[in-house]
Amino acid sequence: MAGWTTVVQADIFSMALNRTDVVILDCRFSLLDPVLGEQAWRQGHLPGAQYAHLERDLSDMTQKGQGRHPWPQVETFVSKLAQWGIDPSTQVIAYDDGDGAFAARLWFLLRSLGHEKVAVLDGGWSHWVSLGLPTTSMQRAPMTVRPYPAVFDTTYLLDADAVQAHLDDGGMLLDARAAVRFRGEEEPIDRVAGHVPGAINRPYAQNLGPDGRFKSPMQLAAEFRELLAGRDPVEVVSMCGSGVTACHTLLAMERAGLRGARLYTGSWSGWITDPTRPVATGA
Template identity: 65%
Template sequence: MTGWTTLVQAETLAIALGRPDIAIVDCRFSIQNPGAGESAYLIGHLPNAVYAHLDRDLSNIGKQGVGRHPWPDAGTFTTKLGEWGISPQTQVIAYDDGEGAHAARFWFLMRELGHEKVAVLDGGWKRWTALGLPVDSSVKRPITTRYNGTFDTSRLLDADDVQQRLAAGEVLIDARGADRFRGENETIDRVAGHVPGAVSRPFPTNLDDHGRFKTPMQLADEFRALLGGKTAEETMVMCGSGVTACHHLLAMERAGLRGARLYTGSWSGWISDPSRQIATGA
């Protein structure tokens, strides 16, 4: 098999459980209660899954002025992968208990290392448990390995990159809720609004009424309409801190639109410099 590279269905993964070349990563996390995901993991998780904490493992929160969830250092992240038993040859599956955004952050981290065999569990924990599929509460220590790799930083943008690319006519898609984009009901960041020139597409728009990703054809039609003739390579995505925007990168790749870039600092990074302009409204 060539491997799963965007999504995997719960029924398919259930058949493959126990395969030695598969690693499962639990990415459950709540911004309101950062310890809740790990606590839930200890109560029950997919068999043999390891736990990845958004703040501790998938970000470098020690960096200042570049948003709430700065992109991690490659050496630190690849060391963690090795501790989890993940090598460049491993088929990796990530899941969470929301709409898939935290799992998508892990997916894009792996993709930026050049790791193709990584996918998100479509429907996540909710669908897995709704189907009555196996759950385990034991925490097994994986056999450690080495993961040598560096990030492809050409798809990672800072605020200056975003401004230059917007001026050149590229598209910037904001994955936050429409109310936060308009500058209403901002409960997370100290300043409300959006980057001037950005367009709004809340990331749950990528899902159907059952909480699973829309078909590749549906997603392609919707993103092409939003891009207005621009290519994926002329597209940037952002959100509040560079996490939920990865949901768009996953959805676009599912739609055959590969190559969009991530503004890693996103809104929380943008507002760290008071000289940057802010827009409100639709």
């Protein structure tokens, strides 16, 4: 079976809950209260779902100067994959509360390892529950630990110097934050407001329709092709506040058939750790 590689619909995935090659990861998280997501998982989750904590499992919070959610060390991350029972042949399904932002972080982590069979559950937990699909509070029995032999393809991961060089070469930098944060009018999280000079704003919420689920591949393709204006997707680098919602843009582009864009892992919170780096405000 080819597997799901970008987004999967809840009603379709519900028929595959008992497949032995599927691992489900609950990525619900709150930036305002980092314990809420795991608490919600304990109270109820998709049958068999294990919990993936943004800051404990999907980031390396010991790193300094790399933004609020530094990219994890590969040894630590693949060890966690093994604990979850994931190997390179596993079909992984990730979900969060709804819009897919945190689940997309896991999606791109696995994609950076070369793992193809990973998808985000469209609409997440909220849509799943609204359809009356099965949930449970029971925790899955420990998985068989299977080593995951892989390393990150670092050509898809850029630091601040590489981003500046990318811009100097005429590359495109897409910022997935809300427009008011990009313009520097509001900044509820980071100590400096504004954006990287030369970046273009496309809030990740634009990847979703009015129902909070992903737009169709055709609609996303039309929107991104207009934005790229003839550029190849490999000329695009995605960023946000800390390298999380930027992955939502990468997922949407791949859903649209536009593969090869890269990630600025430190994003805005990493950029501003060096006060000599330029800051722009306004549109």
